[in-house]
Amino acid sequence: MNFFSFSRAASVADALRDAGAGAKFVAGGTTLVDLMKLDVETPAVVIDINRLPLAEVGPAPEGGLRIGALARNSDVAHHPAVVRDYPVLAEALLSGASAQLRNMATTGGNLVQRTRCVYFRDTASACNKRVPGSGCAAIGGYNRNLAIVGTSEHCIASHPSDQNVALTALEATVQITGARGDRSVPIGEFYLLPGDTPERETVLEPGEMITSVTLPPPAPGARSTYLKLRDRASYEFALASAAVVATVTNGTLERVRIAMGGIGTKPWRNRDAELALEGKRVSAERFAAAAQIILSGVKPQPGNAFKVELGKRCLVHALKLVTAEA
Amino acid sequence: MSGQALVSASAAVATEAPPARPAPPGIDIVFTVNGKRVEATLDPRATLLDTLRETLDLTGTKKGCDHGQCGACTVHVNGRRVNACLSFAVMHDGDTITTIEGLGTPEHLHPMQAAFVAQDGYQCGYCTPGQIMSAAALLSEPCGPANADVAELMSGNICRCGAYQNIVAAVQSVRQRG
Structure with a gap:
């Protein structure tokens, strides 16, 4: 080192x-x-920064919940307000890593977790994310765990986090501080697509620090689920995952928020898929159509083409779970 | 795959080494390890795991993968289980660390140590200190009653010998005793 x-x-x-x-x-x-x-x-x-007073989880001044950047993943997952009002976040956190890692990993650190692409992790390999301009060994290489949406010809690295998928479905906001002051960034604008600058993953500037994440007040009557599909039942990254938060009244979907993990270069949300469901009756055909919107026209690699179908089935199943009569 | 091929492949894409940086000064730390106050001046690169093993001679904590994937290095920091390989020791100024050596003694085993013996929760034993530290911490964490709940919360500890059934049995025997 x-x-x-x-x-x-x-x-x-x-x-x-x-x-x-x-x-x-x-x-x-x-x-x-x-x-x-x-x-x-x-x-x-x-x-x-472990001694900074940024570990608190409590009511946000503007309503909703404020989660300090240093709150540990295990503490957030078991926090009564998270369990009660944002169970999709608790489920996502508990589906990730191991108990030991969740005791260490923080909300802010998880937001900037790096990809598990094996070529990114190996300094002998070409990787545009690690060494801009060096190429991408994953394209044409081992890419079973890599992204099929949001990719570019320079990078297909998948975003690894579960937490951030739930935060995206919950429409969280990231609070940032730096030498030039404080700012708040909606999570939908926090992550960057790789394009031709895969080394830039978020809007964070050098020297800026995440101080907290805020969640808006929970939608009344909302139901949710986090469904994670992977190569083993525990302690593994997602091949495909779906966070769904939906309000259903008399068999009609009112408000729907969907984010997907495992398939994208960032936590993946497509508002068109949500709009295809909102105001519509619950039906398996509509779920499949929404999944099709998210996964049509994607450009997988031979090694991860299975994720197109896996991703669709993941989302359809998650929607069925959320809309099943209690 | 031949080693020769790997070496030449590496050389082909290797980038120029950055200029060497000067060694930084050691960092002072005071922490409590197994009930004893420890003062040390450490290379900031030293992980908690390497510090326990190499500096404090507490070799009960094992190094498996050294990347947070196997759990062999599990210790308690301020009562919570963590992977000692993934933090720098100098991040633990003021912390209280417990290793397998501090959990029990041969004369007074921790109930989880006794349960691993009674249930034969190991074969080669290399992962066992990490398994026991993990299991001992699990006792004070939210965990459902089923064997599957225990298996899920023990999934951060890999056992190459496959002693999982007996490990779960050991954990359950301690939990059921209350």
């Missing part, structure tokens, strides 16, 4: 002072330390 200088931030201002290009904040460490061991991440400066 490369040398780096280490500091413990006593305050947010303290952390921001040392931050910038070449510096990384460390919280849980589950992504950063892992990737530093592989020389994939090589920060010159590591700033420990």
Whole structure:
């Protein structure tokens, strides 16, 4: 591992002072330390932010719930307000990683979790995300776990998180602070498509820090589910997943929010698919049509073409679960 | 696949090494390990796992994958189970760490240690310290009653020998005793 200088931030201002290009904040460490061991991440400066007062989960001033960036995944998953009002988030979190990792990983760190693409993780391989311009070994290589939507000719890396899929269906907002002040970014605008700059994954600028995530007040009467399909039953990343939050009245879908994981270069939401369901009667045919909207015209690789059908079935099944009569 | 082919493939795409950075100063840390106050000055690159094993000579905690995928390095930090391989030791200033050496002694086994012996919850034993630290922490976490619930919450601990059934039996025997 490369040398780096280490500091413990006593305050947010303290952390921001040392931050910038070449510096990384460390919280849980589950992504950063892992990737530093592989020389994939090589920060010159590591700033420990674990002592900052950003772990609280509580009511947001504008209504809804505010989750501090340093709240651990396990604490969020078992928080009474999350279990009661946002069960899709609890389910997503508990479907991810292991109990040990969930005790370490934070809300903010999970938001910027890096891809599990094997070529990104291997410095001997070509990877435009890790070394811009070096090529993409995943295209034409091993790509079973990689993306089929949102890809570019430069990168097909999949977004690995479960949390962020649920946060996308819940229309969360990310609070960010930095030398130039504070800003809030809707999660739908937080992630960037790879395009020809796959090294840029989010709108975070060097030196900026995520301080919290807010969830809007829960939709009255909403039902939800997080369905995750993977190669083994536990402790594995999604091949396809679906977070569905829907309100159903007398067999009619009123409000529908859908986000999918495993298939995209970012947590994947397509408003057209939701609109195809809203105001319509619950029916398997409509579910299939919505899935078709999300997955039509995608460009899979030979190694992950199965995800087109898997993704459709995942979403259809999730919609059936959510709309089943209690 | 031959090693030679791998080496030449690596060389073909290797990028220029960045200029070497100077070694940074050691970082002071004070923490509590198995009830004892420990003061140390550490290379910031040292993980909690390597510090426990190499600096403090607590080799009960095992290194398996070193990437948070196997659970062999599971210890308790402030009462919660974590992968010691995925944090730098210097991040634990002021923390309280418990390793397998601090959980029980040969004369006074922790109930989970005794249960692993009684239920034969291991074969080669390499994953066992991590399994037991994980299982001991599970006792104070939300967990459903079924064997499947235990298996789900123990999925971060891999056992190459496949002693899973007896591990679940050991965990359940301690939970059922209350």
